[in-house]
Amino acid sequence: MNQLGRHLADRIRLSGPLSIAVYMAAALGHPKWGYYTSRDPLGRAGDFTTAPEISQMFGELIGLWCADRWQFMGRPGHFILAELGPGRGTLMADALRAGGALPGFLDAADIHLVETSPVLRGAQENALTGRAVAWHDRIADLPHGPILVIANEFFDALPIRQFQRGRQGWHERMVDVRNDAFIPVLNPLAVPGMDFPEAAADAVFEVSPARAAALAAVGHHIAGHGGAALIIDYGHGASAVGDTLQAMRAHEYTDPFQDPGAADLTAHVDFQALAAAADAAGAQAHGPICQGRFLEQLGIGARADRLKVRATEDQVKDIDGALHRLTARDQMGQLFKVMAVTTPDSPAPPGLEDV
Numbered sequence: 001m002n003q004l005g006r007h008l009a010d011r012i013r014l015s016g017p018l019s020i021a022v023y024m025a026a027a028l029g030h031p032k033w034g035y036y037t038s039r040d041p042l043g044r045a046g047d048f049t050t051a052p053e054i055s056q057m058f059g060e061l062i063g064l065w066c067a068d069r070w071q072f073m074g075r076p077g078h079f080i081l082a083e084l085g086p087g088r089g090t091l092m093a094d095a096l097r098a099g100g101a102l103p104g105f106l107d108a109a110d111i112h113l114v115e116t117s118p119v120l121r122g123a124q125e126n127a128l129t130g131r132a133v134a135w136h137d138r139i140a141d142l143p144h145g146p147i148l149v150i151a152n153e154f155f156d157a158l159p160i161r162q163f164q165r166g167r168q169g170w171h172e173r174m175v176d177v178r179n180d181a182f183i184p185v186l187n188p189l190a191v192p193g194m195d196f197p198e199a200a201a202d203a204v205f206e207v208s209p210a211r212a213a214a215l216a217a218v219g220h221h222i223a224g225h226g227g228a229a230l231i232i233d234y235g236h237g238a239s240a241v242g243d244t245l246q247a248m249r250a251h252e253y254t255d256p257f258q259d260p261g262a263a264d265l266t267a268h269v270d271f272q273a274l275a276a277a278a279d280a281a282g283a284q285a286h287g288p289i290c291q292g293r294f295l296e297q298l299g300i301g302a303r304a305d306r307l308k309v310r311a312t313e314d315q316v317k318d319i320d321g322a323l324h325r326l327t328a329r330d331q332m333g334q335l336f337k338v339m340a341v342t343t344p345d346s347p348a349p350p351g352l353e354d355v
C-alpha cells in the first residue's frame with residue numbers, strides 16, 4: 001500500500017468504512033498525497049488528455065463565446081472571467097487570445113482561477129504570463145460582480161456518493177479494507193425513503209452533493225450579479241442508474257480501489273442534477289447539448305478551414321484529426337455535453353439555441 005493507502009486504511013480501522021465520496025476526495029485532493037496535489041496529470045506523458053490540450057480551436061471558440069456574452073451583458077467596464085479547474089491554463093490562454101479580437105473585452109476581464117493543485121497553479125502562471133491573475137481555493141471566494149465562468153472537466157473530478165439496490169432497499173456503497181486491500185462494500189442499513197421502483201437488482205445510483213454545492217455557488221453568483229457559465233463535461237443529460245466511477249492511469253482504465261492518489265478518479269456528470277441545482281439557486285440552465293453539435297454551431301469547421309490555409313501538410317492532418325476527436329460521435333462529440341447557466345430571463349446563449 002502507498003502512503004495515502006496506509007493513511008486511509010488506518011482511518012477505516014479506527015472509524016469504519018468510508019463513503020465513496022470521502023475516498024474519492026482524499027484520493028484526488030489530499031493535501032500531501034492527493035492525485036492533483038502532487039502532479040500535472042495532463043497530456044501524452046500523463047494520464048489523460050482534455051479538449052483544450054487537443055486543439056487551440058476549443059479554447060478559442062470558448063473565448064469568442066465569452067466575448068459575445070460580455071457584449072450581451074452590456075459590455076461592463078469590469079467583470080470576473082473565472083475558470084474552475086483550469087488544468088495547465090491552456091484553455092484560458094487560447095480564450096483570451098481569441099476574445100481579444102473584440103475591442104475592450106480583455107481590458108474589462110479580471111481573471112480568477114479556482115484551483116486547488118499547487119503544481120497546476122504553477123503551470124497556469126506560465127501559460128498566462130503577463131496577465132494579472134488571482135487564484136482561489138473555492139468558488140465562494142470569488143469576488144462579487146458580473147461574471148463569466150468556464151468549467152471544462154471540472155465537475156467530473158468532484159466526489160460522488162453511490163447507492164446500490166439490495167433486497168431491503170438502497171444501501172450506500174462504502175470502501176472497506178481487507179488483507180491490506182480496499183474493497184467496495186454495502187452499508188448494511190438501507191437509506192429510508194430512497195426509491196426507484198424500475199431499477200434492477202444491484203443497480204447503482206450516483207449523487208454528488210459536492211457538484212450540487214459547486215453549481216449552487218455559481219448559480220447564486222449569476223442570479224445575484226449577472227453573467228453566465230459554460231459547463232463542459234462527459235456525462236448524461238437525464239439522471240439514470242449506472243456505476244460510472246472510473247480510474248485512469250497512463251491513458252488506461254485501472255482499478256479505482258488500488259493505489260489511491262496514483263490514478264485519476266472521475267465519474268460521469270448527471271446534467272439533470274446540475275440543472276436542478278441551477279434552478280434552485282435562482283439561475284437558469286440551458287441544455288445540455290452534445291459537445292460536437294455545440295462546437296459545430298459555434299463554427300469549429302470554419303475555424304479549422306481558416307487554420308489550414310497556412311498549414312503544412314502535417315499540420316493539416318493534425319487539424320483534421322483534432323476536429324474529428326472533438327466533434328465525432330464516436331469520439332468526444334456525443335459523450336461530452338455542454339450546459340450553460342444564465343440569469344432566469346436570458347435567452348439561450350450561442351451554441352445552445354436549438355436544444
Ligand SMILES: C[S@@+](CC[C@H](N)C(=O)[O-])C[C@H]1O[C@@H](n2cnc3c(N)ncnc32)[C@H](O)[C@@H]1O
Nearest residue numbers: 036050085086087114115116117120152153157
Ligand atoms: C480533469 S482536470 C481539467 C483541466 C482543464 N480544465 C482542462 O480541460 O484541461 C481537473 C482540474 O480541476 C482541478 N480540481 C480538481 N478538484 C478541484 C477542486 N475541488 N477545487 C478546485 N479545483 C479542482 C484540478 O487540479 C484540475 O485543474
